[in-house]
Amino acid sequence: MADIQFRLNGVATSVDADPDRSLLDILRGPLRMTGAHFGCGAGECGACNVIIGDRAVAACDTPLWSVRDKDIITIEGLGSAARPHPLQRAFIAEQAMQCGYCIAGILVSAAALLMRNPAPDDAAIRAALDRNLCRCGAHNRIVRAIQRAAAEMAVP
Amino acid sequence: MTVPSSAPTLPASLAANPKLSSWLKFTSDGTVALSPGKVEIGQGIVTALAQIAADELDVDIARVQMVRASTAASPNEGVTSGSLSIQQSGRAIRQACAEIRQIFLTAASERLGADIGGLAIADGMISGPGNIRTSYWELAADVSLDRDATPGAAAAKRSSRRALAGRSVPRLDVPDKVFARPRFIHDTALPDLLHGRVLRPELSGAKLTELNEDGARAVAGLVAIVRDGSFAGVVCATEYGADAALQALRKGATWSAGETLPDDNDLAAFLKAQPVETTIIATKASAQPGAAARTIRRQYIRPYIAHASIAPSCAIAQWTEDRVRVWSHSQGVYLLRSDLALVLNLPVETITVEHVEGAGCYGHNAADDVALDAALLAKAAGGRPVRVQWSRADEMTHAPFGAAMAIEIEADLDARNEIVGWRHAIWSNGHTARPGRAAQPGLLAAFELATPFPRLISTNPPQANGGGADRNAIPFYELPAWQITSHRLLTMPVRTSALRTLGAQGNVFAIECLLDEIAAERNEDPVAFRLRHLQDERAKDVIRAVARRAGWKPAKTSGTGHGIGFARYKNTGAYCAVVAEIEGEQDIRVKRLTIAVDVGEAINPDGVVNQIEGGAIQATSWVLKERVRFASDRITSNSWTDYPILSFTEVPAVDVEVIQRVEIEPVGAGEAAHGPVTAAIANAVFDCLGIRVRHLPITRDSLIAAMELAP
Numbered sequence: 051m052a053d054i055q056f057r058l059n060g061v062a063t064s065v066d067a068d069p070d071r072s073l074l075d076i077l078r079g080p081l082r083m084t085g086a087h088f089g090c091g092a093g094e095c096g097a098c099n100v101i102i103g104d105r106a107v108a109a110c111d112t113p114l115w116s117v118r119d120k121d122i123i124t125i126e127g128l129g130s131a132a133r134p135h136p137l138q139r140a141f142i143a144e145q146a147m148q149c150g151y152c153i154a155g156i157l158v159s160a161a162a163l164l165m166r167n168p169a170p171d172d173a174a175i176r177a178a179l180d181r182n183l184c185r186c187g188a189h190n191r192i193v194r195a196i197q198r199a200a201a202e203m204a205v206p
Numbered sequence: 207m208t209v210p211s212s213a214p215t216l217p218a219s220l221a222a223n224p225k226l227s228s229w230l231k232f233t234s235d236g237t238v239a240l241s242p243g244k245v246e247i248g249q250g251i252v253t254a255l256a257q258i259a260a261d262e263l264d265v266d267i268a269r270v271q272m273v274r275a276s277t278a279a280s281p282n283e284g285v286t287s288g289s290l291s292i293q294q295s296g297r298a299i300r301q302a303c304a305e306i307r308q309i310f311l312t313a314a315s316e317r318l319g320a321d322i323g324g325l326a327i328a329d330g331m332i333s334g335p336g337n338i339r340t341s342y343w344e345l346a347a348d349v350s351l352d353r354d355a356t357p358g359a360a361a362a363k364r365s366s367r368r369a370l371a372g373r374s375v376p377r378l379d380v381p382d383k384v385f386a387r388p389r390f391i392h393d394t395a396l397p398d399l400l401h402g403r404v405l406r407p408e409l410s411g412a413k414l415t416e417l418n419e420d421g422a423r424a425v426a427g428l429v430a431i432v433r434d435g436s437f438a439g440v441v442c443a444t445e446y447g448a449d450a451a452l453q454a455l456r457k458g459a460t461w462s463a464g465e466t467l468p469d470d471n472d473l474a475a476f477l478k479a480q481p482v483e484t485t486i487i488a489t490k491a492s493a494q495p496g497a498a499a500r501t502i503r504r505q506y507i508r509p510y511i512a513h514a515s516i517a518p519s520c521a522i523a524q525w526t527e528d529r530v531r532v533w534s535h536s537q538g539v540y541l542l543r544s545d546l547a548l549v550l551n552l553p554v555e556t557i558t559v560e561h562v563e564g565a566g567c568y569g570h571n572a573a574d575d576v577a578l579d580a581a582l583l584a585k586a587a588g589g590r591p592v593r594v595q596w597s598r599a600d601e602m603t604h605a606p607f608g609a610a611m612a613i614e615i616e617a618d619l620d621a622r623n624e625i626v627g628w629r630h631a632i633w634s635n636g637h638t639a640r641p642g643r644a645a646q647p648g649l650l651a652a653f654e655l656a657t658p659f660p661r662l663i664s665t666n667p668p669q670a671n672g673g674g675a676d677r678n679a680i681p682f683y684e685l686p687a688w689q690i691t692s693h694r695l696l697t698m699p700v701r702t703s704a705l706r707t708l709g710a711q712g713n714v715f716a717i718e719c720l721l722d723e724i725a726a727e728r729n730e731d732p733v734a735f736r737l738r739h740l741q742d743e744r745a746k747d748v749i750r751a752v753a754r755r756a757g758w759k760p761a762k763t764s765g766t767g768h769g770i771g772f773a774r775y776k777n778t779g780a781y782c783a784v785v786a787e788i789e790g791e792q793d794i795r796v797k798r799l800t801i802a803v804d805v806g807e808a809i810n811p812d813g814v815v816n817q818i819e820g821g822a823i824q825a826t827s828w829v830l831k832e833r834v835r836f837a838s839d840r841i842t843s844n845s846w847t848d849y850p851i852l853s854f855t856e857v858p859a860v861d862v863e864v865i866q867r868v869e870i871e872p873v874g875a876g877e878a879a880h881g882p883v884t885a886a887i888a889n890a891v892f893d894c895l896g897i898r899v900r901h902l903p904i905t906r907d908s909l910i911a912a913m914e915l916a917p
Contacts, residue, residue, distance in 0.1 A: 125386040142381060152565075187827075189854050
């Protein structure tokens with residue numbers, strides 16, 4: 051066991067746990083944050099994506115030790131109904147989902163993309179989401195929603 | 207006694223669940239609690255049903271609270287499948303609400319001393335001349351809805367008087383999902399919740415012969431190890447601990463040899479060599495048989511396809527003495543309850559199954575299986591609730607698959623290459639083994655217990671219910687004669703059950719590709735050929751609409767191709783025509799799908815578009831990528847790497863036109879696109895490369911194989 055500290059959605063957080071446990075397990079278990087979803091446990095589907103620094107990474111594939119002193123943003127930190135992130139507003143406007151299980155991870159990947167590239171074109175959006183799987187076929191709506199959010203964020 | 211045929215009748219779902227209060231209650235906080243028996247599986251059904259109720263009652267849709275289906279109180283509407291929810295639940299709710307509206311108008315008339323004809327309802331407020339007013343909620347205490355619906359008691363509104371139907375109302379479940387508020391069963395928090403995992407073999411059908419539990423017992427927080435025959439699992443205080451205990455249990459497990467699986471490179475040989483039950487589905491004889499100059503015979507193959515839900519299946523169960531409560535993302539809470547009762551040997555009244563949303567399932571996946579797993583593990587948990595979640599590998603290997611199909615069509619052609627005879631034969635496992643419909647259970651763990659239930663061999667629904675393997679096998683075209691035959695396998699080495707469209711994807715692929723081939727031999731435009739063989743105007747309309755929208759037929763350029771596909775789902779449901787634009791040499795890329803669809807009255811047009819887009823993209827994934835792979839004794843496609851699906855960079859543009867027909871009863875949209883998209887892509891491949899690929903998926907390998915087979 052080790053005491054590992056990081057910033058989670060801007061809040062200093064300390065976790066006393068086996069450092070080899072996955073970040074997803076820590077989030078969903080002791081931290082009781084269920085926004086990041088378990089999909090495969092192998093970093094292949096993106097349902098559990100979180101932002102570390104300015105990159106979206108699969109929390110299921112990220113050991114706790116590796117996030118020491120890092121800045122982590124989860125879907126819970128993106129926004130809320132009272133203060134939605136432009137992406138969240140855009141996903142509602144475009145009805146950009148069917149079942150929605152993959153959406154938390156996709157919102158996170160999109161937010162990381164917009165941090166690095168505020169005006170991504172269609173190809174850049176698709177490339178950034180290529181490791182996020184959607185089984186329902188909501189892909190094109192999702193891309194439209196991200197374009198809508200980017201346009202909204204570009205307005206000064 | 208005879209009943210005149212014009213006697214009013216209730217919609218089937220309302221006739222089966224006539225008590226009005228089981229559908230709807232006016233609650234004291236000014237809301238309407240609407241309780242359908244159908245469940246949300248990502249298709250937006252709860253929103254469409256809320257629209258129907260709000261329209262019929264004249265209340266703001268924001269007042270409609272949708273109650274999740276539960277065997278404790280909900281109407282029993284069987285299973286949420288087959289694109290029937292709008293037809294079944296929608297009609298029942300529309301009629302129930304119409305009658306409830308009438309009951310309240312009568313009560314208001316009495317209370318206010320005004321004629322019913324002078325009363326109006328706006329957002330639940332009932333008002334009349336001279337500023338008299340009351341409301342549903344004010345009257346609710348005095349009006350009992352604990353009465354049965356009466357046929358003919360009230361007529362639903364005419365379509366022109368509905369405010370919400372036909373409007374794209376935002377889905378009610380979307381905000382929770384965008385803001386990560388717990389809505390999925392996976393995220394459900396319960397006091398004292400424990401976590402369970404089940405040990406399943408990698409070898410197909412292997413029996414657990416020995417189990418050393420020492421390693422698992424050493425895991426911190428372990429609550430119980432459960433073993434009953436080949437069923438084994440762990441219960442632990444944490445999910446992390448449950449995973450660790452399962453890993454230890456796996457190390458201590460000894461399994462028998464696996465059962466032999468078919469050669470996945472020669473599915474046709476396997477399917478055609480099995481013992482079968484043969485059914486003649488339909489025959490049509492020509493009054494004036496044309497002379498056949500020749501007969502062409504083509505064989506089409508669809509592989510086993512995984513549901514591959516993005517979430518692993520999950521359930522929660524909790525025992526209180528000899529009663530058990532189960533939370534499940536099953537498509538049929540009552541049907542699951544029946545099977546649980548069989549396996550647990552309990553009266554159904556002692557079991558409650560409550561629906562909580564999961565991820566999209568696309569048919570009968572492991573949702574029901576994991577519910578039994580949870581009930582079995584929770585028995586050892588001392589009354590605490592136990593949440594069980596499958597692994598990705600188990601989801602990809604132990605859940606039922608969509609059945610592989612070999613389809614052979616013989617077409618008799620006359621001297622002018624006109625079709626004079628048509629024989630369509632299918633070899634396939636049955637397309638459903640859903641729980642709750644047989645004398646024996648269909649749940650995986652039931653087959654693994656020390657005293658096991660026999661493995662349920664999948665069957666086919668009758669053609670009157672849309673059929674199974676034979677779904678859409680009867681041509682919708684005006685052909686002079688045909689015979690449709692279904693050979694259902696009586697062995698089932700690979701577990702199969704309902705996958706979106708059942709056999710329709712395979713049959714539409716076969717029919718539409720062969721028609722395309724015959725049209726090409728005649729040098730006839732495939733759109734004109736289809737229109738010439740159709741009489742149904744709605745069918746012709748979707749084909750004309752898609753041809754217009756896609757600019758049929760676009761000029762031929764090197765490396766691209768265009769193809770068309772059409773079907774009316776189940777021959778009774780939604781009409782859908784698709785033009786696919788592809789490009790490719792060695793690998794096929796689908797660039798654009800142009801689609802026209804007619805579902806009758808589209809209650810929520812954007813919901814229809816969403817379902818059609820999703821179905822089209824999923825079908826593209828099936829066509830270009832998907833097949834379950836196996837070695838001689840195990841399923842090997844157990845991860846997203848080994849069972850790839852279409853990714854964001856591979857998804858085509860999808861352009862959908864909805865032909866709105868407000869006067870025609872609505873039907874579902876979720877399965878309309880799969881068959882036509884499949885055929886359109888295959889026909890576009892021919893247009894592009896001159897190769898007829900009759901073996902799905904269409905990959906580099908199947909293109910090469912088709913080229914070698916070509917004359």
